[in-house]
Amino acid sequence: MNFKPISLADKDLIEKYQKEADYEISDISFTNLFLWSFSRSISFCEIHDTLCIQTTYPQQKPFLFLPLGKGDKKAALEEIIAFYQSQNLHFSIHSLSQQMKEELEQIMPNRFTFTYNRDRSDYVYSIQELVELKGRKFHKKKNHLNRFYEEYPNFSYRVLNISNRFELIEVWNNWFSHTQEPTQGLKNEYIGILNALENFENMNFTCGILYVNDEIIAFSLGEPLNHNSVVIHIEKANISYHGAYQAINQLFLEKQWQNYEWVNREEDLGIEGLRKAKMSYHPAYLVEKFDGFLI
DSSP, X not given: OOOEEOOGXXXXXXXXXXXXXXXXXXXXXXXXXXXXXXXXXEEXXXXXXXXEEEEEOTTSOOEEOOOBSSSOHHHHHHHHHHHHHHTTOOOEEEEEOHHHHHHHHHHSTTSEEEEXXXXXXXXXXXXXXXXXXXXXXXXXXXXXXXXXXXXXXXXXXXXXXXXXXXXHHHHHHHHHHTOSSOOHHHHHHHHHHHHHHHTGGGSOOEEEEEEETTEEEEEEXXXXXXXXXXXXXXXXXXXXXXXXXXXXXXXXXXXXXXTOSEXXXXXXXXXXXXXXXXXXXXXXXXXXXXXXXXX
């Protein structure tokens, strides 16, 4: 069994399988895999006309995502399970949405036990709601946004391109250099974002950039996830500018993604502050995720 580390050269192949799957989860978008491939081992193999993606965190055992594609998923899983067993590895499949969990149970009934993983569940919002911020539940967000527009009337919104790429990279490097005692997770994120920006011409994400007085104060990175949803992978802002996060959140959706209904803003990883921030935008629903363990 030959699992190959992902690289930019594999983007078209992986995205072909992802489009066929049309799943809701954020984990298997190519940009997500690429962003985090510098901090963990992410590899794949094609087997029985399916794409099987494997992830291995440092000092942990590997796990699989549900095979993608229209091929024989049962045959692919049986072969990989046999391979895992030959290596004395316990087989598991992570980040299963309810739809994917049901699909796996149909393919291989009574073979797996499942555990709900709240920390990995994705937050999904109405794009229209986040652009308009109408009603009492968005009152505080709208106030922050209005204050931004009042205090910084000379702001501008631009899209990442050849001419401003190195400017954004320089700003990102500068922001990270001032991070006090960054965790390993923040270091991994920094490297992933840096590599994505350096290679953006060969990728399919869009990056919106917010300027005040021609100085970059925020940016957001996202792409289509399926036929009706987009996913926001990264959102960063200079908190010295009041309302910068609310502004980039709204403008990126308004300028780039009005033709979609839903935005997936990924998981909170069990981080209390991140969960509070994501809940404060009132998600329409969570894409609940489960981990499946071979019995």
